[in-house]
Amino acid sequence: xxxxxxxxxxxxxxxxxxxxxxxxxxxxxxxxxxxxxxxxxxxxxxxxxxxxxxxxxxxxxxxxxxxxxxxxxxxxxxxxxxxxxxxxxxxxxxxxxxxxxxxxxxxxxxxxxxxxxxxxxxxxxxxxxxxxxxxxxxxxxxxxxxxxxxxxxxxxxxxxxxxxxxxxxxxxxxxxxxxxxxxxxxxxxxxxxxxxxxxxxxxxxxxxxxxxxxxxxxxxxxxxxxxxxxxxxxx
Numbered sequence: 001x002x003x004x005x006x007x008x009x010x011x012x013x014x015x016x017x018x019x020x021x022x023x024x025x026x027x028x029x030x031x032x033x034x035x036x037x038x039x040x041x042x043x044x045x046x047x048x049x050x051x052x053x054x055x056x057x058x059x060x061x062x063x064x065x066x067x068x069x070x071x072x073x074x075x076x077x078x079x080x081x082x083x084x085x086x087x088x089x090x091x092x093x094x095x096x097x098x099x100x101x102x103x104x105x106x107x108x109x110x111x112x113x114x115x116x117x118x119x120x121x122x123x124x125x126x127x128x129x130x131x132x133x134x135x136x137x138x139x140x141x142x143x144x145x146x147x148x149x150x151x152x153x154x155x156x157x158x159x160x161x162x163x164x165x166x167x168x169x170x171x172x173x174x175x176x177x178x179x180x181x182x183x184x185x186x187x188x189x190x191x192x193x194x195x196x197x198x199x200x201x202x203x204x205x206x207x208x209x210x211x212x213x214x215x216x217x218x219x220x221x222x223x224x225x226x227x228x229x230x231x232x233x234x235x
Contacts, residue, residue, distance in 0.1 A: 054122050055080060055216065062115045071107050079214065082112070086160065086208035095159035097167055105167050112212065113173035113181065128186045128215040131165045133157030136207040137192035150191050158189025164210050186215075 059080040066073050074083040089101035097105070117123050135153040143149050165187045169178075196206035 054119065055214070058116060058119050058122055062112065065111045065115055066108070069107060069111060071104075071111070073108060080116075081214070082108075082212040083206075084108075084164075084210045084212075085205065086210065087205070089164065089210060090160060093156070095156060095163050097163050102167060105164065106171055109168050109171040110173040113168075113171075113177060116214070117174070117177040117180065123180070125217050126184060126214055127217045128184050129181070130186045130188055130211075130213040130215055131161045131168075132188045132190055132211040132213060133159070133161030133164075134190045134194060134207060134209050134211065135192050136204040137195060137202060138204060154189050154191040156189075157191050158187065160210055161187045161189055 056078060059075065059077050062080060063075050063077065066075065075081070084104075088104050089097055091098055116126070116129075133156070135157045137149075137153075139149055140152045143152055165185060168181075168185070192207065195202045196209075197203065198206075
């Protein structure tokens with residue numbers, strides 16, 4: 001990095017003093033910052049791609065394990081998100097798990113937890129396992145306000161997600177993962193804010209569902225720059 005210097009001659013002698021202008025100093029710092037940022041982002045991108053590759057491999061294994069156990073589940077091969085119809089879990093307008101729902105989770109959850117947690121490279125990158133409840137937008141009888149309709153459905157969606165999360169701990173997954181699971185398990189209610197659309201119209205049956213989602217950790221800008229500094233130190 002070249003920094004321009006200005007020369008000043010004292011009136012009482014021939015000694016020269018060199019000094020850097022503030023603009024030059026800021027320019028130099030900016031160049032250093034951009035260099036760190038580019039180096040860090042290069043490593044960050046490689047790390048992100050590797051992380052995604054590992055997640056996709058686990059998702060593939062999860063799909064195969066569920067198929068071997070004859071468990072029908074809609075699994076996104078890219079994210080590992082699982083969508084479970086409310087008809088598999090609950091009676092209409094109820095948040096209590098049915099006998100059919102419990103039997104279904106008894107088979108699904110151990111495969112889901114054991115597959116995901118067995119991968120040390122991935123489990124340390126998982127921030128949360130999110131259990132989300134979703135409803136359709138059909139109205140409750142006797143409720144006229146759109147806001148009240150939304151919150152009625154919010155309550156139902158949250159209660160359903162909580163019922164599933166609660167029952168997870170009653171299933172026979174490997175209990176060595178118990179402490180970790182308690183730290184990352186999150187319950188959310190989404191009401192009818194994310195409907196499933198078919199040909200531009202809501203599919204009520206598919207909108208009523210519970211989803212299990214993985215939220216993977218992401219580096220923030222401070223971490224990115226930190227890795228950049230480490231990179232330069234290693235050179």
